[in-house]
Amino acid sequence: MSEFIGAMLVLVCFGYLVAIFDDLIFDLTYLFRRGRFRQTGLSKEELESDSPKRIAVMVAAWQEAGVVAEMVKATYRLMRYPEDRVEFFIGVYPNDEATLREVRELSKSNPRVHCVVNQRPGPTSKSQNLNEVFAFIQDLENIRNQVFDVIAIHDAEDVIHPYAFRFYSALLSRKDMVQLPVIAMFPKLPRWRWLNRIVAGTYADEFAESHLHHMLVRESFGLFVPSAGTGFALRREVVSFLAAEGPVFREGSLTEDYDMSLRLWQKGFRVHFHVQRLKRIDDRGRVCNEVVGIKEYFPSEIRTAVKQKARWIYGITMQSPKEIKPKRLSLKDRLVLWRDRKGKYTNLIHFVGYPLALYSVLAYFLGWPHADPRLMLVLSGGVMLITLERLLMRFAAIKSVYGVAEALQATLVLPLFPLRWFVGNIINALATARAWRMYFWPARGARKGTAPAWDKTERKSYVPAEVLESVRRRLGDVLLFYGDVSPQELALALRTKPSGVPLGEILLRNQTLDPDRLRLRITETQERLQNEPKVSALAVDYSD
Secondary structure, eight states, rough: OOHHHHHHHHHHEEEEEEEEHHHHHHHHHHHHHHHHTOOOOOOOOHHHSOOOOEEEEEEEOOOOTTTTTHHHHHHHOOOOSSSEEEEEEEEEEETTTHHHHHHHHHHHHHHTTEEEEEEEEEEOOHHHHHHHHHHHHHHHHHHHOOOOOEEEETTOOOHHHTTTTHHHHEEEEEEEEOOOOOEEOOOOOOOOGGEEEEHHHHHHHHHHHIIIHHHHHOOOOOOTOOOOOOSSEEEEEHHHHHHHHOOOSSSSSSSHHHHHHHHHHHTTTOOEEEOEEEEEEEEEEEEEEOOOOOEEOOOOOOOHHHHHHHHIIIIIIIIGGGHHHHGGOHHHHHHHHHHHTTTTTTTTTTHHHHHHHHHHHHHHHOOOOOOOOOOHHHHHHHHHHHHHHHHHHHHHHHHHHOOOHHHHHOSSBTTTTTHHHHHHHHHHOOOOOOHHHHHHHHHHTOTOOOOOOOOOOOSOOOOHHHHHHHHHHHHHHHHHHSSSSSSHHHHHHHHHTTTSOOOOHHHTTSSSOOHHHHHHHHHHTOOOSTTTOOOOOOOOOOOO
């Protein structure tokens, strides 16, 4: 019995090392190149010299009443980009009356919003929906005899960064495709729902580490960089290239974003994963760094998270391999695709690893049959060291987005036990098991390995007003964005500003800013001077 337990421990630890080995390589590469990664952002001069491109934003919507229209309104209200250069195309279904009615009403009040009614009843698939939307865009371009410069893809629930479109426009002057980081938000929940917050936190942890560290490493090595499905923009001619070969999105795919970027990568087009940090003022009036990304809520219940991640695992690890011919791939290409697909095997290790680890600890103290203590010490010590390294790297990624407190909660809740890491592993294991069930035992009447129906995550409303308020650009944010004041000068003005006195007035008193520049930036924040001739008579506190 002891020999059997020892053999199982060795096998589990070996599987764990196989699963995590490439993560270690990526971590080390990021550490050596992090200085270079932080210097890849666009400069103020590059942004200001860019001529705003015409952007068509595609959104697939099924049962998104109360969500998608509010998202579009908020985006137009908060974005720092010419309104006449952005148009939304929202794909809806004839049998989704609530969403259809809402989008049609919005399109009547805003001519830049287009309601695209699908030819089929819903739900079909996100890829089929987006293909219908793109066909509508093509027809509109033919009628106008003018094409868009950029095609962007967003989700109905996105909180789009106010400067996202500016970065799309500037970056696509020299890149084929651009992906911005996806930032998971935490819903406001009562304390007794602590497990739900942990579940939501697993998304925050995984996206932060993947998008702020590992995707940068992939791009620096010239490896395949996938789309995240939202916050993704392409030059119009790149989409035309795909359209010339058939449907832009493969309609049978559950992860149409990954599939499309993979097909384009094989044709020589590359995704640029852009991480840009901007200085801005936080809720406490302090100057901080903010990652330009796309924010949205993800599931906070285990069952919903398992369903969503099962779709991702199914599409990436079980569908996409059928579309790739391995003989045409180089060794490094095969390795990076293995990295994306290994989860369908390695995630299942947790079903054995965690019970075995618990048994080994209890057996040692209770006198049950157990492996050689020296073997247990070596194996457990090695696994703990590797896990510690991974947790430290995850801590750094989470800290750069959410701060130190959230990073500590993510990596160390109970003494020596990273609870959120554990919950995330369990969710991934359950999702992988569900994906295998979907593959081998599909819905009645479907063939093995075929794509299931669009089983999207349900939402009842858009984000709360306080989330949108936190995204809104204030005067101090705009001044920092253009480099009109330094972070130190702005921090000093905020510290010394009496309550009720406008920030602009303090900056004028300190001779940090001239009146003409202040007027220009106030105009950009869409605020107005109460007394135009007298800048010092600002009645509104623009630091709010």
